[in-house]
Amino acid sequence: MAEQVETLRRTPLSRDRVLHAAVALADEAGIESLSMRKLAQELGVVPMALYKHVANKDELLDGMIDVVVGEIDPPVSDADWQPVVRRRILSAREALLRHPWAPIAIEARNQATPAILGYLNSMVGILRERGGFSTDLAHHVMHAMGSRMLGFSQELFDDSRRAGRSGPADPEPPAGFPPEAAAAFPHLAAIAGAAAHDDASVVGPGCDDQFEFEFALDLLLDGVERLRQQGWTST
Amino acid sequence: MAEQVETLRRTPLSRDRVLHAAVALADEAGIESLSMRKLAQELGVVPMALYKHVANKDELLDGMIDVVVGEIDPPVSDADWQPVVRRRILSAREALLRHPWAPIAIEARNQATPAILGYLNSMVGILRERGGFSTDLAHHVMHAMGSRMLGFSQELFDDSRRAGRSGPADPEPPAGFPPEAAAAFPHLAAIAGAAAHDDASVVGPGCDDQFEFEFALDLLLDGVERLRQQGWTST
DNA sequence: ACCTGAACACCGTTCAAGT
DNA sequence: ACCTGAACACCGTTCAAGT
Numbered sequence: 001m002a003e004q005v006e007t008l009r010r011t012p013l014s015r016d017r018v019l020h021a022a023v024a025l026a027d028e029a030g031i032e033s034l035s036m037r038k039l040a041q042e043l044g045v046v047p048m049a050l051y052k053h054v055a056n057k058d059e060l061l062d063g064m065i066d067v068v069v070g071e072i073d074p075p076v077s078d079a080d081w082q083p084v085v086r087r088r089i090l091s092a093r094e095a096l097l098r099h100p101w102a103p104i105a106i107e108a109r110n111q112a113t114p115a116i117l118g119y120l121n122s123m124v125g126i127l128r129e130r131g132g133f134s135t136d137l138a139h140h141v142m143h144a145m146g147s148r149m150l151g152f153s154q155e156l157f158d159d160s161r162r163a164g165r166s167g168p169a170d171p172e173p174p175a176g177f178p179p180e181a182a183a184a185f186p187h188l189a190a191i192a193g194a195a196a197h198d199d200a201s202v203v204g205p206g207c208d209d210q211f212e213f214e215f216a217l218d219l220l221l222d223g224v225e226r227l228r229q230q231g232w233t234s235t
Numbered sequence: 236m237a238e239q240v241e242t243l244r245r246t247p248l249s250r251d252r253v254l255h256a257a258v259a260l261a262d263e264a265g266i267e268s269l270s271m272r273k274l275a276q277e278l279g280v281v282p283m284a285l286y287k288h289v290a291n292k293d294e295l296l297d298g299m300i301d302v303v304v305g306e307i308d309p310p311v312s313d314a315d316w317q318p319v320v321r322r323r324i325l326s327a328r329e330a331l332l333r334h335p336w337a338p339i340a341i342e343a344r345n346q347a348t349p350a351i352l353g354y355l356n357s358m359v360g361i362l363r364e365r366g367g368f369s370t371d372l373a374h375h376v377m378h379a380m381g382s383r384m385l386g387f388s389q390e391l392f393d394d395s396r397r398a399g400r401s402g403p404a405d406p407e408p409p410a411g412f413p414p415e416a417a418a419a420f421p422h423l424a425a426i427a428g429a430a431a432h433d434d435a436s437v438v439g440p441g442c443d444d445q446f447e448f449e450f451a452l453d454l455l456l457d458g459v460e461r462l463r464q465q466g467w468t469s470t
Numbered sequence: 471a472c473c474t475g476a477a478c479a480c481c482g483t484t485c486a487a488g489t
Numbered sequence: 490a491c492c493t494g495a496a497c498a499c500c501g502t503t504c505a506a507g508t
Contacts, residue, residue, distance in 0.1 A: 036482060048483085048493055057482065104343050112391070117420050120391075124422035139426035143442065144451035147391050156347070156355075156382050185352050187359035191374035207378065211469075216379035219462075223454040234446075271501060283474055283502085292501065 013045060015053040019063040023099065026064065031101035036060070061105055066115035068102045071095040072151075075122065081131030082221055085123065092119075092151030093213060103152050116150070123149055136233050141224050148220065153213050248280060250288040254298040258334065261299065266336035271295070296340055301350035303337045306330040307386075310357065316366030317456055320358065327354075327386030328448060338387050351385070358384055371468055376459050383455065388448050 021043050026034045036057055040047040054060040073091040078084045096102050106116070124142060127133040133141065142149065182189035256278050261269045271292055275282040289295040308326040313319045331337050341351070359377060362368040368376065377384065417424035 108339050121420035121423045135426050140450050143447035144454050185356035188356045191370050212378035215375050219458040223458045
């Protein structure tokens with residue numbers, strides 16, 4: 001009877017429930033504190049129960065990545081390739097911003113999950129069909145865009161990723177560019193000061209991340225469009 | 236007496252020796268199998284002895300990163316900013332290729348080490364002094380180049396990082412683009428086939444990484460030069 | 471004062487014993 | 490057949506006991 005209460009109290013485990021609980025845990029506690037044991041505890045389950053739904057921790061991470069990739073909007077329809085690619089990449093960026101652990105997880109996993117392959121495949125399709133790119137140019141463009149295709153902002157240092165959004169990550173104030181560092185790195189101090197925003201550090205919070213992302217994205221997209229128009233080929 | 240032999244047999248520990256041993260261990264065994272305990276064993280020392288030279292594992296990683304950054308050549312002298320930046324970034328890339336774990340380590344650390352700040356500072360200096368960039372443009376360019384400034388190839392998937400260069404990483408052949416995946420991802424299969432090289436996968440070994448890196452780098456540098464010439468400003 | 475063994479609080483995962 | 494507790498082989502780091 002107590003058994004029956006138990007089974008009724010929580011919906012039964014499923015791969016989906018495991019994956020989404022893991023994503024939620026990583027979102028709020030940071031990826032470095034996601035462990036099989038803590039995840040199991042979160043789900044009110046014994047650690048080994050997870051292994052019925054994921055083969056191991058790496059497969060759990062793959063599944064989590066696919067959950068995030070699944071949040072990217074499908075391409076909008078438009079005559080030109082450029083706005084389609086642009087908007088989809090910005091949608092990918094939004095998904096990644098919701099899950100700050102995802103970029104390092106994806107890069108560290110270093111394995112194409114089916115969801116990522118599907119996303120990239122669809123992006124190549126847009127280049128080819130909407131933009132008339134040669135396979136040759138499309139290939140190099142995919143390399144050149146790299147992980148930016150997935151919305152990575154590629155910032156070298158980014159506090160947003162350090163811990164959960166709600167967690168007490170930094171007791172210290174964001175700090176900006178400390179005076180003693182300004183003396184040692186005058187050029188960095190200068191461009192930090194040039195930023196339109198107050199406590200901007202070189203790369204990181206304080207700068208308008210969205211502006212910087214779109215600046216870099218458009219620099220690439222415009223360069224690519226120029227190559228496309230002049231019929232660039234590597235051979 | 237046996238004591239004396241012991242002390243003579245190995246040079247005494249130092250921060251430098253610890254750091255270089257850690258880099259060597261990560262190079263050949265992969266960063267994921269670098270542990271304080273294994274590193275100590277490698278140095279013929281009890282684990283706790285390491286803590287005399289590094290505060291903890293994070294500080295060890297910072298030190299390792301600085302070793303790698305220290306391998307980047309100083310800037311060459313040239314009239315134009317573009318070849319100076321280009322050559323230095325390619326030198327950074329060479330350093331990172333020698334230490335495949337470094338990119339993820341740097342991104343995961345998410346903390347600017349002094350060596351990295353110094354490198355970035357010097358790159359801004361080149362833009363400002365050799366190229367006459369405004370602080371405003373230099374700032375956005377640093378964001379746009381992002382980790383590519385440090386020679387990251389930013390490939391989404393890259394076998395070279397998976398394990399040590401000499402280690403028995405992949406018993407399986409590199410595989411290229413498997414037939415069943417080709418059916419599911421036709422566009423990826425198409426561009427893989429378009430690559431001038433045999434078993435090219437979308438992104439990864441088989442492609443000419445050096446070509447792809449320089450293609451992307453020049454796309455960015457040319458775009459930046461165009462902005463510079465037209466006196467671009469964000470305000 | 472310095473060094474270090476044992477211990478602590480964790481991991482991911484195996485495996486055999488329970489139902 | 491399924492589930493799961495205990496165990497194994499690891500971690501990074503603290504701490505107290507040794508010299």
